Amino acid sequence: MKIIVPVKRVIDAYVTVRVKADQTGVETANVKMSMNPFCEIAVEEAIRLKEAGKADEVIAVTAGPAQCQETLRAAMAMGADRAILIQTDDELQPLAVAKLLKAVVDKENPEIVMLGKQAIDGDHNQTGQMLSALLGWGVAAFASKIECGDDNVTVTREIDGGLETLKLKLPAVITTDLRLNEPRYASLPNIMKAKKKQLDTMTPDELGVDIAPRFKTLKVTEPPERQAGIMVDSVSDLVEKLRNEAKVI
Amino acid sequence: MSVLVIAEHDNSSIKPSTLPTITAARALDSDVHVLVAGAGSDEAASAAGKIHGISKVLHCDDAAYEHGLAENMGQLIAKIAPDYSHILAPASFFGKNILPRAAALVDVQQISDVSAIEGADTFVRPIYAGNGFETVQISDTPKMLTIRTTGFDPVKSEGGSAPVENIDSADDTGLTEFVSRELTKSERPELTAADIIISGGRGLASGENFEKLIEPIADKLSAAIGASRAAVDAGYVPNDYQVGQTGKIVAPNLYIAVGISGAIQHLAGMKDSKVIVAINKDEEAPIFQISDYGLVGDLFEILPELDKALSA
Numbered sequence: 409m410k411i412i413v414p415v416k417r418v419i420d421a422y423v424t425v426r427v428k429a430d431q432t433g434v435e436t437a438n439v440k441m442s443m444n445p446f447c448e449i450a451v452e453e454a455i456r457l458k459e460a461g462k463a464d465e466v467i468a469v470t471a472g473p474a475q476c477q478e479t480l481r482a483a484m485a486m487g488a489d490r491a492i493l494i495q496t497d498d499e500l501q502p503l504a505v506a507k508l509l510k511a512v513v514d515k516e517n518p519e520i521v522m523l524g525k526q527a528i529d530g531d532h533n534q535t536g537q538m539l540s541a542l543l544g545w546g547v548a549a550f551a552s553k554i555e556c557g558d559d560n561v562t563v564t565r566e567i568d569g570g571l572e573t574l575k576l577k578l579p580a581v582i583t584t585d586l587r588l589n590e591p592r593y594a595s596l597p598n599i600m601k602a603k604k605k606q607l608d609t610m611t612p613d614e615l616g617v618d619i620a621p622r623f624k625t626l627k628v629t630e631p632p633e634r635q636a637g638i639m640v641d642s643v644s645d646l647v648e649k650l651r652n653e654a655k656v657i
Numbered sequence: 658m659s660v661l662v663i664a665e666h667d668n669s670s671i672k673p674s675t676l677p678t679i680t681a682a683r684a685l686d687s688d689v690h691v692l693v694a695g696a697g698s699d700e701a702a703s704a705a706g707k708i709h710g711i712s713k714v715l716h717c718d719d720a721a722y723e724h725g726l727a728e729n730m731g732q733l734i735a736k737i738a739p740d741y742s743h744i745l746a747p748a749s750f751f752g753k754n755i756l757p758r759a760a761a762l763v764d765v766q767q768i769s770d771v772s773a774i775e776g777a778d779t780f781v782r783p784i785y786a787g788n789g790f791e792t793v794q795i796s797d798t799p800k801m802l803t804i805r806t807t808g809f810d811p812v813k814s815e816g817g818s819a820p821v822e823n824i825d826s827a828d829d830t831g832l833t834e835f836v837s838r839e840l841t842k843s844e845r846p847e848l849t850a851a852d853i854i855i856s857g858g859r860g861l862a863s864g865e866n867f868e869k870l871i872e873p874i875a876d877k878l879s880a881a882i883g884a885s886r887a888a889v890d891a892g893y894v895p896n897d898y899q900v901g902q903t904g905k906i907v908a909p910n911l912y913i914a915v916g917i918s919g920a921i922q923h924l925a926g927m928k929d930s931k932v933i934v935a936i937n938k939d940e941e942a943p944i945f946q947i948s949d950y951g952l953v954g955d956l957f958e959i960l961p962e963l964d965k966a967l968s969a
């Protein structure tokens with residue numbers, strides 16, 4: 409079984425993101441970039457399926473500028489076998505990414521595409537669901553447990569009121585949630601090995617995909633500031649304030 | 658053209674997340690239709706008809722929609738999409754699951770998590786865990802949006818009398834089989850619709866402490882219980898308690914954060930609460946920077962005291 413794992417390069421989750429003064433976007437100069445945490449979870453899960461003998465090849469794929477090679481190397485250092493970069497400097501929106509991934513899937517014919525449920529930059533939470541629609545495959549979004557059968561996969565997923573379990577025919581798309589696993593750190597030898605693994609580059613044009621953006625970002629603004637309030641000394645003080653000042657209890 | 662809202666429901670009742678979504682739809686057009694797709698869902702459809710401010714309920718009752726699977730819901734929404742200028746769903750796990758599937762089928766770029774509507778094609782939405790808000794303009798038709806329910810007041814669930822029209826189902830894709838659902842049982846209000854929320858973090862140290870220290874206070878305040886990711890990951894409480902960037906987005910009148918440090922991903926889910934109380938033993942905890950009332954101290958002493966003070 410072959411698994412494709414799309415990954416995204418984003419501003420690191422622990423960096424405080426700042427909106428640019430000219431409102432055109434957020435500061436990215438000299439900011440630490442990392443693999444999107446949800447993508448790391450997807451890579452980890454795919455590798456575990458390989459280690460368990462369920463999968464024989466894990467291919468990391470990304471779309472974006474040349475620097476995204478770093479993200480692919482990181483996925484290969486974790487254990488992905490090879491990687492594909494769909495190289496472009498153009499802005500990519502989720503539908504365009506889903507179309508690019510479909511084009512790669514059509515070439516590679518994997519049984520599973522496993523991807524993070526959302527990227528922590530745009531927070532769209534769309535690409536996996538869209539890809540599943542374009543492929544006509546089943547989808548299990550927000551997975552917290554995955555069990556692979558021969559021609560099906562059983563996925564427990566996080567929903568509004570708790571958990572839900574679905575059984576999907578393969579091939580299928582799965583998007584990963586936080587509690588699926590804890591991604592490993594790549595070891596130094598594996599980081600070295602990853603440098604020699606195969607990384608193919610292609611372009612949206614070569615894949616015949618129109619990636620023209622569908623929405624235009626007019627501006628990016630700062631969130632409304634929330635003023636810090638006061639410190640209270642005691643529980644009785646707190647309850648008094650909630651009752652008589654804020655009037656919320 | 659009319660606006661369509663996809664109702665979130667459990668076949669017998671309409672979920673609260675549907676109501677602010679209808680408010681958002683009414684900001685776009687006065688002719689708002691609501692789709693109730695389910696199985697054995699007559700009760701939900703007639704409940705939808707009573708919602709204030711809508712002109713029609715589309716009811717599609719078919720085994721294919723019993724569990725709201727994305728594949729079949731996507732197919733149905735795509736089928737009726739050409740009749741609408743906008744299609745909206747709540748940005749709950751339900752809406753996030755199904756709407757992108759439908760959008761891709763009709764070649765539309767969805768706009769996620771809309772928190773304000775500036776015009777028929779211009780929407781505001783949070784990015785980077787709410788560290789920024791982008792205003793976007795979209796040319797696609799129909800416009801497909803998931804709605805951040807805290808951004809809009811709910812419409813009244815009673816008082817309307819919209820007709821219910823039965824519509825044909827779309828194909829059952831047969832791709833996915835529903836196995837089971839494990840819902841967290843609770844008598845408390847739903848997290849996303851609660852007036853008061855008390856949330857616990859890693860500082861609670863165990864599930865038993867949630868029961869012993871948080872629950873009595875939640876009972877007294879008729880509050881919902883929430884949690885940080887750390888508390889959920891540690892297994893203290895179920896996953897659907899998680900508040901934050903990747904959990905639930907809440908904006909109650911009162912949010913009490915206990916033993917929660919205030920990571921940006923947590924703040925993303927509760928920063929719009931009207932009054933925020935933080936209880937933490939670390940006076941440097943970032944949660945105090947956004948709280949209206951802060952109390953520094955050991956939660957194991959403070960919570961029993963608070964419980965007592967509330968009974969007084």
Ligand SMILES: Cc1cc2nc3c(=O)[nH]c(=O)nc-3n(C[C@H](O)[C@H](O)[C@H](O)COP(=O)(O)OP(=O)(O)OC[C@H]3O[C@@H](n4cnc5c(N)ncnc54)[C@H](O)[C@@H]3O)c2cc1C
Pocket residue numbers: 421445446528857858859860861884885886887888899900901902903904905915916917918919920921922923926936937938939942954955956957
């Ligand atoms: C991709 C991604 C997505 C995420 N999504 C979310 C999300 O949706 N929601 C979310 O909450 N987090 C999310 N996180 C995690 C987030 O970054 C934090 O790790 C998490 O919120 C921390 O939870 P916490 O505050 O309970 O724990 P900690 O940060 O460990 O804080 C515990 C706090 O408890 C206090 N404390 C300890 N003992 C006591 C005591 N006896 N009395 C009083 N105070 C005490 C401590 O002083 C401390 O401030 C996400 C992270 C990533 C990378």
